[in-house]
Amino acid sequence: MINNTNLTPRVFKSTQIYFDLLKYFLLFTATLITLLPILVIFFGAFKTGVEFNSTGPFNLPKSWSLDNFRTVWIKGQMGLAFRNTIFIIGGASLGSILTGTMASYVIHRFNFRGKKFIKNLFLWIVLIPGTTAQVSRFQIVNALGLYNTPWVAIILAMGTDILAIYIYLQFLDSIPLSLDESAIIDGAGYFRVYFQIIMPLLKPATVTVLIIKSIGMYNDFYTPFLYMPKKSLQVISTILYKFKGPYGSQWEVICAGIVIAIIPTLVLFLALQKQIYNGLVSGAVKQ
Amino acid sequence: MKRFNNLTHKKQQSIIAFLFLLVPTTLVIVFGYVPFFSMIEYSFLRWDGLGPKQFIGFKNYIDALTRVENYRVFKVSLYYLVASFVQTIAALFFATILSFNTRGKNFFKGVLFFPHLINGVAIGLIFLYFFRGDGGTLNTFLKFLGFKGETLWLSDPKLVNWSIAFTSVWRYTGYNMVMFLGAIQSIPKEIYEAAELDGANWFDVFWHIILKTIMPIIKLMLILAITGSLSVFEAPYIMTGGGNGSETFVIRTVETAFKYNKIGLASAMAILLTIIIIFITIIQEKFFGND
Numbered sequence: 335m336i337n338n339t340n341l342t343p344r345v346f347k348s349t350q351i352y353f354d355l356l357k358y359f360l361l362f363t364a365t366l367i368t369l370l371p372i373l374v375i376f377f378g379a380f381k382t383g384v385e386f387n388s389t390g391p392f393n394l395p396k397s398w399s400l401d402n403f404r405t406v407w408i409k410g411q412m413g414l415a416f417r418n419t420i421f422i423i424g425g426a427s428l429g430s431i432l433t434g435t436m437a438s439y440v441i442h443r444f445n446f447r448g449k450k451f452i453k454n455l456f457l458w459i460v461l462i463p464g465t466t467a468q469v470s471r472f473q474i475v476n477a478l479g480l481y482n483t484p485w486v487a488i489i490l491a492m493g494t495d496i497l498a499i500y501i502y503l504q505f506l507d508s509i510p511l512s513l514d515e516s517a518i519i520d521g522a523g524y525f526r527v528y529f530q531i532i533m534p535l536l537k538p539a540t541v542t543v544l545i546i547k548s549i550g551m552y553n554d555f556y557t558p559f560l561y562m563p564k565k566s567l568q569v570i571s572t573i574l575y576k577f578k579g580p581y582g583s584q585w586e587v588i589c590a591g592i593v594i595a596i597i598p599t600l601v602l603f604l605a606l607q608k609q610i611y612n613g614l615v616s617g618a619v620k621q
Numbered sequence: 622m623k624r625f626n627n628l629t630h631k632k633q634q635s636i637i638a639f640l641f642l643l644v645p646t647t648l649v650i651v652f653g654y655v656p657f658f659s660m661i662e663y664s665f666l667r668w669d670g671l672g673p674k675q676f677i678g679f680k681n682y683i684d685a686l687t688r689v690e691n692y693r694v695f696k697v698s699l700y701y702l703v704a705s706f707v708q709t710i711a712a713l714f715f716a717t718i719l720s721f722n723t724r725g726k727n728f729f730k731g732v733l734f735f736p737h738l739i740n741g742v743a744i745g746l747i748f749l750y751f752f753r754g755d756g757g758t759l760n761t762f763l764k765f766l767g768f769k770g771e772t773l774w775l776s777d778p779k780l781v782n783w784s785i786a787f788t789s790v791w792r793y794t795g796y797n798m799v800m801f802l803g804a805i806q807s808i809p810k811e812i813y814e815a816a817e818l819d820g821a822n823w824f825d826v827f828w829h830i831i832l833k834t835i836m837p838i839i840k841l842m843l844i845l846a847i848t849g850s851l852s853v854f855e856a857p858y859i860m861t862g863g864g865n866g867s868e869t870f871v872i873r874t875v876e877t878a879f880k881y882n883k884i885g886l887a888s889a890m891a892i893l894l895t896i897i898i899i900f901i902t903i904i905q906e907k908f909f910g911n912d
Contacts, residue, residue, distance in 0.1 A: 370762070371747050374751075390756065392761060444634040461902060467657060467660070470659045470660040471652060475652075493653060494652050523633070524633055524637050574743055595742075599739060
């Protein structure tokens, strides 16, 4: 579908030089605006406290010391935060993939009473704004004993973010029904069709779900902030937020924390650029 | 299992449908709909979340809409609304130029997009430093350009919302651009060639071909931007805690609920926001259709 050829219609050619100059000027400006705020943080992370306070943000670090990283990793407990974050992302992804494929399989392929109603149940939920709904969701989470457990983040991600179901429903349109039918004729049961035909064919959609879920949960601040305040349950977002307090006068340490938080994102982005772009485009269509 | 296979296909389907939908439906009801309906109930109560509940009719709604400190926060959304228009236009512009022959296209695309992937709290901290009055990134840069560079970007109530709204432009422009770019690249090359034969200039190409083709995605991005600017929470909460006049509707709602324990009033505010968002969505469906 995506036509990646470079095209310059000849209609642009008459004014080509001016157009090019302006184009690159604006692109470089935008690049500068995007990178500068991050670059100074990167510099700051390698400066000593004295150096940080006595030099400007654009000065390169002299010492290139790793002390701030050590401080923030050990005293700031970022290792623990990473472990918690990974656990939550893993649990929520697994859960969403299972419930998402199961729900969309039966909604897309089966006929049963109340099907339309259940489908709408999943569609309408997006209209309720997330953060404000916490006002009353908190009461339920609390009543179920989920407050201050890692399960709350996993269950809320499965239960209220039903993007996975949209993506799978959309993708099932492209899997021919005749595949299911011929398997049934050959004597396969519906469970087998689900596990051996549908699940494997949904793999590209699963990659999309995984990408969107992971990005979303790695960056989610409010759910862990509200429901998991316990120190041992901190995730990357909440621990970064907490740094504002104790390290408020040691910005070089905060800088190191920010850099550590960005590194996994950067590595994944460089490795999976194409899938991330495609995943986000297909994920947005049904939002 | 044997007995299950002897059932008619219709029966089997019903049983499997029940089993497969049990967990997701329960979750969406318990954590999505039950809170929503109980929020409607709470919105008519005076309640601190623990003590006795007292029915007070529409008083919470009246309070939410008439007390200055409660509706003032809606004005803050306007800054983000302006920002989302700027962001949409910038995204459209860069998507258009990047879809034509440009050196380092993937580099520019990647750089502009990357902020969207960064942790929201990290972004808040990055810009806390960026906007710092004394020795922050922006002021140092302005000094370098010959300005005074002593502006208090986050403590001056006249500037704070523009500063934070800029953060959201920084964060989301690249994301919108990638969406537009995907749509532009699906336009077949032959259409440009045909336009060229007809003597179209670059403006015609942009206006009649590019803009027309990607209109549905522009509408989608705009509607997301509008509802998004009504529900801004994270950036101002992290950067200023809602201080200096940067409090948004959602920050106010959340504080009303969890800081002042006025669950009733907070629920009424949340319901109002939901109504506004549903209203905007309906208008969009009515006027633009769901393409």
